[in-house]
Amino acid sequence: MLQLICPHCQAPLQQNERQWRCDNNHSYDQARQGYLNLLLVQHKNSRNPGDTPQMLACRQAFLDAGHYQPVSDAINSLFADLPEGNLVDIGCGEGYYLDRLARSLPALESGGLDISKNAVVKASKRNRDVRWLVASSARLPFAEHSVDALLCVFSPWQWDACLTVLKPGGRLLLVGPHSDHLLALRRGLYPEVHPTPPLIKELPENLSVVSQQTLRYPLSLSATDLANLIGMTPHGFRSQQERQTQLIEQGVPGLEVAMDLIMLQRH
Numbered sequence: 020m021l022q023l024i025c026p027h028c029q030a031p032l033q034q035n036e037r038q039w040r041c042d043n044n045h046s047y048d049q050a051r052q053g054y055l056n057l058l059l060v061q062h063k064n065s066r067n068p069g070d071t072p073q074m075l076a077c078r079q080a081f082l083d084a085g086h087y088q089p090v091s092d093a094i095n096s097l098f099a100d101l102p103e104g105n106l107v108d109i110g111c112g113e114g115y116y117l118d119r120l121a122r123s124l125p126a127l128e129s130g131g132l133d134i135s136k137n138a139v140v141k142a143s144k145r146n147r148d149v150r151w152l153v154a155s156s157a158r159l160p161f162a163e164h165s166v167d168a169l170l171c172v173f174s175p176w177q178w179d180a181c182l183t184v185l186k187p188g189g190r191l192l193l194v195g196p197h198s199d200h201l202l203a204l205r206r207g208l209y210p211e212v213h214p215t216p217p218l219i220k221e222l223p224e225n226l227s228v229v230s231q232q233t234l235r236y237p238l239s240l241s242a243t244d245l246a247n248l249i250g251m252t253p254h255g256f257r258s259q260q261e262r263q264t265q266l267i268e269q270g271v272p273g274l275e276v277a278m279d280l281i282m283l284q285r286h
Contacts, residue, residue: 021105021130021150022162026057031162052143054151057160058134069135075113077250079141082115084244090194090278091116093234094170095123097192097282102126104167107184109156110134110174114142114149117170121149132156133174159184168192178223185285190229193218197233197277204248204274207266208258218279229282238274242267 023032025041032039037049049055070078081087094116098106103126108117111131121129130150133139143151154160157177161184169181172194181191198215205212222228240248246267249255255263 021107021128022165023055023057023152024160024162026059026154026158026160032160050140050143052140053147054139054143054153056136056153058136058153058155069133069138070112072137074251074255075135075138075141077247077255079113079115081244081247081251082113084247086238086240086244086248087115087276088119089236090172090234090276091119093232093280094172094192094194095120097230097280098124098127098168098170101168101190104128105130105165106168106170107132107159107161107166108170108172109159109176109181110171111142111151112138112172112174114138114145114151116172117142117149118145120170121146132159156180164189170194178226182223182225182285187285189285191226191283191285193279193281193283195279197235197279199235199275199277201248201274201276203271204266205254207271208249208254208262218281222283225286226283227286229284231279231281233277233279235275235277238276240271240274242270245271 025032025045027045028043030041030043032041038046039055040046047055047057102124105128108131111117111133114131117129117131131142132152132154134155136153139151139153156175157180159180163183164186166184167186167189169191195218196215249263
């Protein structure tokens, strides 16, 4: 079972129907959609942190069309030997990857969190068997050394927070862009393409690499799907609208997905 802690005092949280309370009398009401908001106001970086509703809508449409299903399948395969215990997706967004993973491993207790309330509302509609949380990946609301596995797909993470909640022997799967990821698109959107930083710059001494792979495959997208791909990423507001429109109208030949998947284990 996922052991939630109070974001105010870090004491264990106990559930009584739709209310969660710690021994210091801090309480949190579970929303009717099923998610629990554990993000304190003072820990927000804006009134509505996280991705915008438009970005979330584009991402949901793009992912539900199956364009990144090979990525999801690779994630599921890497966790296939974890049939029980618990797993948390940090930065779960609208829940695509965790929903598919939870359905492939039904005995696994799954939780997903995101700093965006709008994202978690969408995620909670995908799978009512997952514990969805509004929370920050910098302050993971779980008891020390209580989590068997963490998943992080295209989202920020902090080593200290991950190491605090992971059990000894627990695993962390990082999924992020290789330098070739969507390179043809980026070349069309920007006059100069900046190099993609490595997924891991420096590895803490109490983590080791279990496996590492780069998943590559071509993408052939309709104008609608291409617009959703641009709109679901920061490219949608970083690049010029004229360049976006031209690419959507003309298409992007040679478009390729290239994602790094690195599985780490806590000592």
